[in-house]
Amino acid sequence: MPEAVVETRGLRKQFGEKVAVEELTLRVNAGEVFGFLGPNGAGKTTSLKMLLGLVEPTAGEGKVLGAPIGDRRARARLGFLPEHFRFQEWLTGRELLHFHGQLFGMRGPSLDARADELLARVDLLDAAHRPIRTYSKGMMQRVGLAQALIHSPALVFLDEPTSGLDPLGRLLVRDIIRELREQGTAVFLNSHLLGEVEATCDRVVFVKEGRTVHELSLGSEGAGVDVELRAAGLDAPAIEALANIGTVTESRNGTVRMRVASDDRLPEIVRLLVARNVALYEIKAARKSLEAWFLEVMGDEQRPG
Amino acid sequence: MRAILVMARLTLHEAVRRRILTAALICGGAFLALFGTGLHFMVRNLGRHNLMTLVERQVALNMMTLAGLYATNFLMVMAAVMLPVDTLSGEIHSGVIQTLAAKPIRRSEIVLGKWLGHWLVLAGYFVLLAIGVLTIARLEAHFTLPNVQHGLPLMLLEGTVLLTLSIAGGTRFTTITNGMIAFGLYGLAFIGNWVEQIGTYTDNSAARNVGTIASLIMPSEALWQRAAWFMQPAITRELGNTPFSPVSVASGAMVWWAAGYCAVVLCVGLAWMRRRAL
Numbered sequence: 124m125p126e127a128v129v130e131t132r133g134l135r136k137q138f139g140e141k142v143a144v145e146e147l148t149l150r151v152n153a154g155e156v157f158g159f160l161g162p163n164g165a166g167k168t169t170s171l172k173m174l175l176g177l178v179e180p181t182a183g184e185g186k187v188l189g190a191p192i193g194d195r196r197a198r199a200r201l202g203f204l205p206e207h208f209r210f211q212e213w214l215t216g217r218e219l220l221h222f223h224g225q226l227f228g229m230r231g232p233s234l235d236a237r238a239d240e241l242l243a244r245v246d247l248l249d250a251a252h253r254p255i256r257t258y259s260k261g262m263m264q265r266v267g268l269a270q271a272l273i274h275s276p277a278l279v280f281l282d283e284p285t286s287g288l289d290p291l292g293r294l295l296v297r298d299i300i301r302e303l304r305e306q307g308t309a310v311f312l313n314s315h316l317l318g319e320v321e322a323t324c325d326r327v328v329f330v331k332e333g334r335t336v337h338e339l340s341l342g343s344e345g346a347g348v349d350v351e352l353r354a355a356g357l358d359a360p361a362i363e364a365l366a367n368i369g370t371v372t373e374s375r376n377g378t379v380r381m382r383v384a385s386d387d388r389l390p391e392i393v394r395l396l397v398a399r400n401v402a403l404y405e406i407k408a409a410r411k412s413l414e415a416w417f418l419e420v421m422g423d424e425q426r427p428g
Numbered sequence: 429m430r431a432i433l434v435m436a437r438l439t440l441h442e443a444v445r446r447r448i449l450t451a452a453l454i455c456g457g458a459f460l461a462l463f464g465t466g467l468h469f470m471v472r473n474l475g476r477h478n479l480m481t482l483v484e485r486q487v488a489l490n491m492m493t494l495a496g497l498y499a500t501n502f503l504m505v506m507a508a509v510m511l512p513v514d515t516l517s518g519e520i521h522s523g524v525i526q527t528l529a530a531k532p533i534r535r536s537e538i539v540l541g542k543w544l545g546h547w548l549v550l551a552g553y554f555v556l557l558a559i560g561v562l563t564i565a566r567l568e569a570h571f572t573l574p575n576v577q578h579g580l581p582l583m584l585l586e587g588t589v590l591l592t593l594s595i596a597g598g599t600r601f602t603t604i605t606n607g608m609i610a611f612g613l614y615g616l617a618f619i620g621n622w623v624e625q626i627g628t629y630t631d632n633s634a635a636r637n638v639g640t641i642a643s644l645i646m647p648s649e650a651l652w653q654r655a656a657w658f659m660q661p662a663i664t665r666e667l668g669n670t671p672f673s674p675v676s677v678a679s680g681a682m683v684w685w686a687a688g689y690c691a692v693v694l695c696v697g698l699a700w701m702r703r704r705a706l
Contacts, residue, residue, distance in 0.1 A: 138705070175530045177706040199532035209522045211438070213445040225434045226531040270527065 125152040128278045128309045129174060131185030136169050136178060143169040145333030156300055156310040158320040161330035162421060167313050168206060171282055175203055188278060199227060202276035206283045208267035212256035216247050216266045219255060220273055227274040241269040246295065260287035268296065278309045285319055297323055321413040329420045337420045347382050353405040354396060361399050368392055431533040435541020436548065443549045452553050459503065460560040463496045464568065471569045483663065489571040490660050494672040496561035501583055501652050504554045508590035509610040512546040516598030517606055520706060529706050536698045543595050543694065550587050575658040582655035585686055586648045590614060592690045596697025599704065617646035621653060628676035636676065643678060647686040650678035
């Protein structure tokens with residue numbers, strides 16, 4: 124089993140009578156991009172804050188980078204971009220990175236070089252000398268991302284990192300997340316933009332009413348593929364044989380709908396039908412979207428209106 | 429310690445970049461210009477009173493210079509409360525503090541760094557104004573206030589008390605509430621001290637005790653009275669014939685009380701900050 128960078132068991136946070144997080148049990152592995160999904164008010168941000176040591180849990184336990192939650196040595200290897208990134212707006216972009224670098228004990232030419240490298244990476248080198256108050260929301264988000272990465276962390280928490288960005292900005296963040304994965308940096312991504320999560324995450328956890336309710340791997344395995352096939356001569360033994368390959372959800376008037384684990388099972392279905400002399404007219408495969416998963420896991424009661 | 433210094437440097441940087449220092453220099457300069465002009469005309473007027481004895485002249489100049497320091501004291505009190513009043517509450521409210529507190533620094537280092545940075549700004553502002561007042565008195569009237577080495581540190585301690593209160597309050601209260609509490613306590617000390625003076629003058633021990641209790645709750649005014657008492661000649665201390673000649677002067681124990689007060693208030697602020705959800 125890969126090393127865990129985040130591991131919690133029964134983490135709970137209660138503000139007076141209000142329970143913000145009921146029971147958070149999750150694990151994030153080293154080097155993976157982990158999505159944390161849930162509707163508004165599900166307790167995602169409070170969960171994130173507990174993992175960062177900003178909010179003390181009421182109960183439960185957890186470790187981040189092998190140390191108890193909130194440990195200062197572990198925080199030295201964490202990066203964090205809050206949802207509503209705000210900073211002393213009178214600082215310039217470069218000064219902001221220097222200040223945050225100094226808080227990690229960085230200094231001198233190595234800090235200068237790292238700050239310039241990141242400013243170039245988030246496309247802010249030309250604006251580095253300007254006060255942050257003159258930045259657009261997107262620029263603010265990008266300089267915030269740069270401050271989260273200034274010390275080359277082992278784990279980065281990104282809370283809605285693309286919320287203020289245009290499509291090009293989103294692509295930039297997506298590329299940076301991919302680079303982080305390639306460098307072996309784990310990313311804990313909290314985002315409402317399911318398309319972004321789908322494009323970047325290896326694994327997601329759904330949170331509902333302060334509890335982790337479902338886990339899904341977004342690689343080739345786990346998420347599943349929905350298959351629809353139209354054929355003549357489909358008899359009961361053929362349907363039974365298909366059920367051995369995947370889960371048949373519907374079979375009517377020569378149309379079968381089923382779910383298989385991955386695309387790899389499609390040739391097997393075709394071979395089986397041909398071997399049984401079934402005339403196959405059409406076969407369609409569609410990966411179940413994360414949005415569909417989200418709606419299924421959360422249920423209709425979570426939908427507003 | 430490194431993180432405290434980084435935070436203190438950021439606070440100083442903020443004072444420069446947000447033109448707080450510029451505003452302080454302009455206002456301080458305007459105040460000193462006004463004081464210098466007033467003293468100039470007063471000294472010229474004193475020169476015309478040939479019947480005035482040397483002692484009377486010294487008493488008049490002492491009162492005028494103390495009036496300048498009283499105004500300095502007031503400006504410093506304002507600055508002590510206003511400078512840091514939203515430094516923590518504002519950053520907690522806006523979420524700025526989250527990126528700081530998630531770094532490998534203690535929350536106490538954030539508070540202490542801000543305290544140190546603001547104290548340096550306050551001390552610089554105070555020294556500039558106080559030295560300005562004393563220099564103007566020296567140049568225009570050839571007058572030197574006595575015992576400034578005892579008086580000025582007491583005034584700075586008063587500013588430190590209020591600054592510490594404002595910083596500590598910011599760890600728990602909103603900016604407005606924090607400002608109201610700090611100025612409210614300053615007002616309480618101000619009124620309490622007058623009650624004490626009148627109580628002493630009329631030999632009313634109950635009134636005197638009320639004033640003493642007010643000074644224990646907030647020692648700011650007692651520190652100013654003790655500073656003013658030091659910085660005047662024995663004759664005005666004894667006669668109590670100027671607005672800055674207290675009838676009742678806080679003892680040296682009040683200075684220790686004020687120093688302990690700062691330490692305790694700061695510790696309470698640190699404890700609040702440590703437990704606070706950010």
